[in-house]
Amino acid sequence: MTAAETLRPDLGRELIARAAQSAARRAKRVRNQLDAVQLGQDRHADHADTKVLRRVLAEHDWPGHRLVGPDAARAAWSLALHADGDADFQRAATTLLERAVQNGDAPVQHWAHLYDRTLVNSGRPQEFGTQQLLTPTGVELCPVRAPDSLDQRRGSVGLSPLAGALETVRRRLAQDHQAGDPSTIVLAEVA
Structure with missing residues (x-):
């Protein structure tokens, strides 16, 4: 499925761009390449990404393959996976992603990773060892x-x-x- 065949290619492009920027920021953060100001900006950007994904989920449910295409669906998953600062949102995203998996609109592996992440973030043992x-x-x-x-x-x-x-x-x-x-x-x- 190409971006042109999806229902919302514009949304797909936004999710892909946000996920790419998030990955670049994360790489700098884990390498301790950010000063205090940049670290604050990085956290603000993570919060903004979560806010955008929250809006997408509210308007469209999980942005799966049919809505945004496989690459953008993976980007949405990455944004949800790294929304560690908002545990309630991450749990809600896990539920919506599970429903998308059941409807054949997302890979079950994405759900397993996100489910494990929510368990680990809540101090509980993970299920799939991801x-x-x-x-x-x-x-x-x-x-x-x-x-x-x-x-x-x-x-x-x-x-x-x-x-x-x-x-x-x-x-x-x-x-x-x-x-x-x-x-x-x-x-x-x-x-």
């Missing part, structure tokens, strides 16, 4: 409910077994360090 802490000593998985059946739950939503997903993250981190990127990410996603 959230991890990256520390100076390596990758640390955030607490998981019933770890013995984790790979079964991951498989039920189309995610690969955890060991392989963590190895991919470790390889990516090793490449970043070899390239001279000393960043430490506080909370990240495991595919």
